[in-house]
Amino acid sequence: MIDASAVETALMGRLASDPELAALLPDGVFFDLARDGATMFVIVSLSASRVLPEINDGETFRALIYLVKAVARGADADPIVAAEHRIHALLDHATLDLPGSGGALMTIRWIDRLRYTERAGAETWQHRGARYELIVTPL
Amino acid sequence: MASKLHLSGFRELRHDLAALPDTARDASAPALLAMARKAQAEIMTAYPVVTGTLRAGVKIVNRVPRGVAAFVTTAPYAHLVEFGTARRRPRAIFLPISMAARRASVIAVGAAVERLGLVVRGQRD
Numbered sequence: 143m144i145d146a147s148a149v150e151t152a153l154m155g156r157l158a159s160d161p162e163l164a165a166l167l168p169d170g171v172f173f174d175l176a177r178d179g180a181t182m183f184v185i186v187s188l189s190a191s192r193v194l195p196e197i198n199d200g201e202t203f204r205a206l207i208y209l210v211k212a213v214a215r216g217a218d219a220d221p222i223v224a225a226e227h228r229i230h231a232l233l234d235h236a237t238l239d240l241p242g243s244g245g246a247l248m249t250i251r252w253i254d255r256l257r258y259t260e261r262a263g264a265e266t267w268q269h270r271g272a273r274y275e276l277i278v279t280p281l
Numbered sequence: 282m283a284s285k286l287h288l289s290g291f292r293e294l295r296h297d298l299a300a301l302p303d304t305a306r307d308a309s310a311p312a313l314l315a316m317a318r319k320a321q322a323e324i325m326t327a328y329p330v331v332t333g334t335l336r337a338g339v340k341i342v343n344r345v346p347r348g349v350a351a352f353v354t355t356a357p358y359a360h361l362v363e364f365g366t367a368r369r370r371p372r373a374i375f376l377p378i379s380m381a382a383r384r385a386s387v388i389a390v391g392a393a394v395e396r397l398g399l400v401v402r403g404q405r406d
Contacts, residue, residue, distance in 0.1 A: 174370035185365060190377035209364060209371055260366050267367040273376075 144204050144278050146191065148243035153208060153233075153276070154186055160232055166225040167212055181215040184229065189273050203248060203279045211256065211271025219268070226270040233274050245278040301394070308397055310350070312389035317341050317350040320382035324354065327374045328362070335362060352379070 150173065157163060158171040169180035176183045190207040210233065212225035234252045253273045260267040301309070321339050328335045338356035354375050356362075365371035 174365075176367070185371070187365065187371040187373065189371070189373040190380055192377075192381070207377075209373070211364065213367055215367065256360075256364055258360055258364070260361060262367060265367075269364065269367075 144245040144280055145243045146188075146204075146206060149206060149240055149245070149276060149278060150186065150188070150208075152238055152240045152243070153210075156232055156236070156238055157184055157186070157210070157229065160228070163225060163228045163232065166221045166228060167214065176213070182221065183213055184225070185209070185211050185213055185271075201280060203277050204245070206276045206278065207253065207273050208276065209256070209271065209273050211269050214268050215265060217266050217268070222268045222270050226272075229271060238276075240278065243278065245280050248277040248279050250274055250276045308393045309390040312393045313386055314341075314343075314350040316382050316386045316389055317352045319385075320378050321352045323378050324352070324375055327378070329372070335359060352382070 154171050154173060163184070164170075167182045167184055169176065169183040171184040171186065172180070174185065174187050176185065187209045188206065189209045190205075192205050193201075193203070210229055212222050212229060214222045214225075230252065233250055236250055238247045238250060240247055251274065253275050255272045257270045260269060318341065321341055324339045325336045328339070330336055335354075335356045335358070338359065339352060339354050342351045342353055359375065361369075362372050363375055
């Protein structure tokens with residue numbers, strides 16, 4: 143049985159430990175929701191999870207799809223564009239140890255990109271990132 | 282006129298359906314419509330309701346020339362629900378349900394076409 147929480151810890155650890163990304167989005171990496179007051183950050187969120195039941199009762203691998211996006215307040219495009227590129231460099235087809243998950247990473251890959259602008263009252267927020275699929279096989 | 286259907290995914294399915302004989306396309310259309318309706322119902326049930334606009338915006342689009350019934354979400358803020366805002370968490374609803382529906386559609390169309398005696402090859406996940 144694969145522990146998805148441990149997979150998420152590893153994924154977020156990869157992002158949070160990168161000094162280049164931290165310099166671009168200094169408020170940090172959060173799961174689902176940023177802390178109050180954060181204005182430049184990374185959000186990781188589970189988008190989909192599935193097994194392939196046709197093969198070995200689904201115990202052969204598990205696919206986890208995560209939304210990983212840079213979020214920044216304001217209209218300045220430079221930091222968020224650089225952050226999007228940095229996230230991609232850190233994740234797409236990367237290697238990643240998954241300690242405590244009961245599984246090993248087979249692959250992590252970019253699936254699709256997202257970009258949108260949110261207006262909340264007088265504030266403008268930019269969201270840029272992608273969904274990444276992690277295929278994990280039980281050890 | 283195609284006598285074989287080679288399945289490898291939903292995108293390929295849409296392409297191959299266009300090349301099928303009319304009888305095969307007619308046989309697959311009910312399966313696709315049923316899957317689209319099921320997905321529509323699941324998404325509508327899962328969507329949060331505040332004004333009802335989000336739920337009412339989940340619609341079936343019948344793409345007759347390709348024999349494909351698709352479901353779409355049309356509320357102008359659907360992406361903010363799916364991917365989140367600066368202060369609200371993402372709520373992944375449409376994409377995971379649509380992914381599962383696409384996989385199920387490929388399997389259902391393969392079965393419908395096989396019942397007509399056509400050969401179906403390829404992966405169906």
